[in-house]
Amino acid sequence: MAAPPQALTPTLHASFLCSLALVLLRAGRLSAASQIVSSFPASPPASLLRRLIPALASSGLAAAAVRFRPLPVDPHTLNSIILSYCNLRLLRPALSLLRPREEMCKRGVPFDGVTVNTVLVGLCRSGLVDEAARLTEMLVGGRGIGSLDVVGWNALIDGYCKVQDMAAALAVAERMRKQGVPLDVVRYNSLVAGFCHSGDASAAWDVVEAMKADGVEPNVVTYTAFIGEYCKRKGIEEAFNLYEGMVRLGVLPDVVTLSALVDGLCRDGWFSEAYALFREMDNIGAPPNHESFGLLGEMVSRGVVIDLVMYTAMMDCLGKEGEIEEVKDMLQHALLDNLTPNCVTYTVLIDAHCRTGNVDGAEQVLLQMEEKSVSPNVITFSSILNGLVKRGCLNKAADYMRKMKDSGIAPNVF
Numbered sequence: 316m317a318a319p320p321q322a323l324t325p326t327l328h329a330s331f332l333c334s335l336a337l338v339l340l341r342a343g344r345l346s347a348a349s350q351i352v353s354s355f356p357a358s359p360p361a362s363l364l365r366r367l368i369p370a371l372a373s374s375g376l377a378a379a380a381v382r383f384r385p386l387p388v389d390p391h392t393l394n395s396i397i398l399s400y401c402n403l404r405l406l407r408p409a410l411s412l413l414r415p416r417e418e419m420c421k422r423g424v425p426f427d428g429v430t431v432n433t434v435l436v437g438l439c440r441s442g443l444v445d446e447a448a449r450l451t452e453m454l455v456g457g458r459g460i461g462s463l464d465v466v467g468w469n470a471l472i473d474g475y476c477k478v479q480d481m482a483a484a485l486a487v488a489e490r491m492r493k494q495g496v497p498l499d500v501v502r503y504n505s506l507v508a509g510f511c512h513s514g515d516a517s518a519a520w521d522v523v524e525a526m527k528a529d530g531v532e533p534n535v536v537t538y539t540a541f542i543g544e545y546c547k548r549k550g551i552e553e554a555f556n557l558y559e560g561m562v563r564l565g566v567l568p569d570v571v572t573l574s575a576l577v578d579g580l581c582r583d584g585w586f587s588e589a590y591a592l593f594r595e596m597d598n599i600g601a602p603p604n605h606e607s608f609g610l611l612g613e614m615v616s617r618g619v620v621i622d623l624v625m626y627t628a629m630m631d632c633l634g635k636e637g638e639i640e641e642v643k644d645m646l647q648h649a650l651l652d653n654l655t656p657n658c659v660t661y662t663v664l665i666d667a668h669c670r671t672g673n674v675d676g677a678e679q680v681l682l683q684m685e686e687k688s689v690s691p692n693v694i695t696f697s698s699i700l701n702g703l704v705k706r707g708c709l710n711k712a713a714d715y716m717r718k719m720k721d722s723g724i725a726p727n728v729f
Contacts, residue, residue, distance in 0.1 A: 451467070519541065539569070646660070
């Protein structure tokens with residue numbers, strides 16, 4: 316008679332559970348992974364935790380990641396948990412992993428740059444800049460770290476600029492210089508934007524002069540900060556003068572620049588001009604985004620007539636952001652304006668349905684097209700095929716391929 320199989324050793328059992336949890340995390344099955352983790356023994360081997368904890372933390376399961384005691388003391392594991400907490404805006408638990416400093420040092424956990432930067436960025440993003448500064452003073456020059464790197468300093472500058480404490484932001488910038496850390500264009504732009512938002516354009520221009528003196532050329536973000544500020548205080552002429560000067564220098568506008576100008580024209584009551592610029596955005600190489608389209612509501616309320624091309628463009632923008640209900644509402648507005656949807660309009664609606672996984676809704680739109688004698692094109696079919704393939708409906712996808720062939724539409728590469 317064969318001997319009964321021996322029970323798995325605790326270590327082997329924990330290793331199996333760890334591998335299973337990692338597979339579930341990679342598959343995006345977070346709930347199932349959490350259930351597996353909850354069945355772990357109280358103190359699994361540290362070698363397993365070094366694999367499992369970063370995976371849990373990067374998936375947003377910080378609470379599951381810190382349930383084990385004692386936690387492994389390597390920087391990678393610590394950083395992954397801190398980053399997860401900061402991404403979830405759970406700053407107190409993140410700080411608790413750093414304090415008290417003396418105890419962390421006794422446990423042999425070094426304060427590497429990534430650890431400190433992760434917490435500083437999390438604090439500054441949440442507006443807790445003074446807390447970030449206190450943490451910096453506690454660590455720099457002590458037993459924690461020798462000095463901040465460029466990421467840490469940049470987080471402080473950006474944080475102070477966002478709360479409009481420009482004196483503190485300049486003090487941090489000066490401290491960076493004294494420590495031999497140069498300011499790059501991103502940090503200079505943070506200072507420019509901070510002064511602009513504070514209403515001090517003169518100080519912002521002083522920053523631009525300092526940029527140039529340091530050999531850092533202003534870019535589109537630099538000029539857009541001024542253009543946006545001018546437009547907000549109805550200095551539309553100044554905004555366009557700066558815009559033209561920027562272009563002459565070879566700095567091309569982006570969607571943020573043009574949206575600011577459209578907003579400025581609306582603020583000054585130049586709605587027809589705003590709409591004309593809006594229509595030109597795509598030709599300039601900066602197609603409108605969701606924020607840009609939001610300005611159209613005011614234009615319409617002031618009597619600007621929107622055509623089918625613009626309605627379709629708005630539907631496409633909303634569809635790419637997954638706003639299917641708003642896409643359908645936009646189509647209804649077009650119909651109320653006595654506009655007749657064409658193949659492109661219906662294709663945009665089909666694509667929006669497919670992006671949200673509603674292939675049935677997409678097929679209903681295709682039926683509407685047939686009822687209204689609007690012929691689909693290769694892009695229409697490609698959108699539905701993409702949606703079907705993503706849902707694993709391969710047989711139905713093959714049916715549509717045959718339907719394309721029968722309609723004389725050659726497939727493309729999608």
